Amino acid sequence: MRERREHFGVYLAGLRRARGKSQRQMAALLCDASGTQSVTRTEISRWERGRRVPEVWLPWLAQLLAVPLQEIEQAAAYARGDESARLPGPAASLSALLPEGDPLRATGTVGRRIGATEILDLANRVHALRLADDVLSGGDLIDPTFRELRSALALYRESTFTEDTGRQLLAQIGELGQITGWVASDAGRLADAEHAYRLGLDAARQAGDAPLAGNLAGSLAYQWSNNGREREGAELAEAALRESGPAAPAVARALFSDRVAWAHTRAGKPDSAQAAMRALGEAHAALDEETDGQAPPWAYWVSREELKIMDARVFTELRRPLRAVPLLTDVLSRYDITHARELALYRSWLAVALADANEPEQAAAEAQRVIALAGELSSERTATRTRVVLERLQPFAVVPEVRSVLAEHRHLLHVWPLT
Structure with a gap:
């Protein structure tokens, strides 16, 4: 329901x-x-x-x-x-919109022949969706991503092509599966997101693209880790890093190690903190490598700044605010203001870290920024983080600045006893 x-x-x-x-x-x-x-x-x-x-x-x-x-x-x-x-x-579920049975099965009909031009056109549209996701939320992008995935599957099922073109087309379907999964997850459509990730993973494996398969498995692991399947998320994040292989580009290995760090942080087992810190170190070491290899287009956003953000998120989850606050403050001071969703998410961790550091007045100010940014976003991620921030502020309800925030925005929580 x-x-x-x-x-x-x-x-x-x-x-x-x-x-x-x-x-x-x-x-x-x-x-x-x-x-x-x-x-x-x-x-x-x-x-x-x-x-x-x-x-x-x-x-x-x-x-x-x-x-x-x-x-x-x-x-x-x-x-x-x-x-x-x-x-x-198109707001119907993804499973209702895709072909029945195996979506990657050819129809058996002889369709038009496609080649490099069609693959390049598709790759450009896929990358346009990635760039759009930088400035738009899941609810805004879910229809065009579903549409592109359906079209790419139809192209694969109904066209003729060489073996090499087929591999390239499968890789693009894999990339579409990843961005569709990410967008659907941001829109709160977790079942559709998992469906898209699994479809993309199948396509990436058939294409023989191990790093892309690792990216899809890691994306699903990230979703599991954030939605009540923490133990499975940690196991899948480790498997994604292994699947990508040692020859994966350095930037991809940095991303996958970051996801391992986050998954262990969320798992909350006795050795989770050590495992998370080790994985963070491996992420930075990977990005420090000198490499002439070209980074895959889906990893365009991975940078030292983003690694710092992940470091800070892990430190916040581990209740180490003295390490988290300086990192978040530094990166956010120059973060692209057009990326409203990421700003809201990252400021939410800063608000929690400030509360953990016993700085409720500053935490309340950050909470106001988070709520203002998240208010017009069609993102379940930002809505969830807003609730997390407000819940973390409740022990400080006697502080005037905090009490004001909670009184104004208590409707964003399911239950909030104002004391």
């Missing part, structure tokens, strides 16, 4: 963005249309994150979003669990 409500939320958010309206603007329009003042931006956010279904508001939503009332009522019925209802458009 929850997954259906989340799918409905993605559908609703897509309609709103298609009309060029923010959540705050949509709330104001609903208030005007209904003659009440009972709809807030927060309520819109709850609908779009699948927390509630806006039952009584459906007629006004249909009017303001320019969709037939019957369509939006069917979507709401789907969210309520009606087995006969279907979610309209």
